[in-house]
Amino acid sequence: MTNNHKKQTIRDTLYHAAELLKQRKITSAHLDAEVILSFVFKKPKEYLYTYPEKLLSKPQSIIYKKLVNKRAKRFPVAYLIGRKEFFGLDFFVNKHVLIPRPETEFLVEQALTAAALFKNNLTIADIGTGSGCIAVALAKNLPGTKVFATDISKEALVVARKNSKHCGVNVNFMHGSLSTPLKNKKIDIIMANLPYLPHSYKHESIKHEPRLALYAGKFGLESYERLFQQVARFKYQPKLILLEAGTIQMKLLQKIIKKNLFNAKTKTIKNPDNKQKIISIET
Helix, strand or coil, X not given: CCCCCCCCXXXXXXXXXXXXXXXXXXXXXXXXXXXXXXXHHCCCHHHHHHCCCCECCHHHHHHHHHHHHHXXXXXXXXXXHCEEEECCEEEECCCCCCCCCHHHHHHHHHHHHHHCCCCCCCEEEEECCCCCHHHHHHHHHCCCCEEEEEECCHHHHHHXXXXXXXXXXXXXXXXXXXXXXXXCCCCCEEEXXXXXXXXXXXXXXXXXXXXXXXXXXXXXXXXXXXXXHHHHCCCCCCCEXXXXXXXXXXXXXXXXXXXXXXXXXXXXXXXXXXXXXXXEEEC
C-alpha cells in the first residue's frame, strides 16, 4: 500500500491494494481487495463501483492498509473480516475454528438427501463441529430435526453457539472428544469432517488455521480411527455415517471402518470435482 497520507478514492485504493497482493503472488488479489474494502465500508461490493470517486476517511485508510498488509502475509480473508459464507448462511469465524470450505457443502447436500429417506423424529450429530457450519446448515434446512454437535475445543464451541444463534436455529452443542458425549444417545445420522492431514503436510494457505482442526497423525487418520472405535462401543448404532476425508486416504479409511464396524456397508461418493472425498457408511 502507498505511504502517501493524501486521501484516496475507492478506485485508487482498490488498484494499489490489488497490485500489492499480486506482487505477493495472491491469486485472488482483486477479489480480496474488494472484499476487505467492502468490510471496511460496511457496504456491499456493488457500493465500491457505484461510488468509485468517494474518498476514504483517514481511519478507513488506516484500517484498510493494516488488513491488506496482513492479507499480503497470507492471513485468510475470512479471519480478517471475521466471516465466511457457507451453504447460503453467514458464519462468524476466528482463529479458533477452521474456515468453512465450499467443498464441504457437498457433504451437507448428501446428508439432506439421506434425511429425506428417514421418517420423522430424525436425530443427527456433527462430530468435531468447529464453527458449527455443518450442524447449523442442517438444522436450518431440516426444521424439526434434533441436531447435536460436539467439539473438544471450548473456544470453537463459543463460535459455534454464536453462529447457531445468529442463524436462528437450535443445535445441542456438547463439549468432549469426538463422539464421547453421545455414547448413550440414539443418533440416526453421524456427520464428520474431522482433521485428515498427515503431520508432514505443509502449505502456505493453512498456516494460520488451528492445527487441532487440520492434522491427525502420521497418515492423517488418527481422529477417524478413534471415532470408529468409539462408535463401535455405542449402545445404539447410527443408521448412517457420512464423512469427508482426503482422496488418497479412502482405501486405508475403509479398512479402519471394517475393522471396527464389521457389518458396515461403505461406498465412496465423488464430489462435483470428480474426487472421492465422501464416504457413506450404512451400519
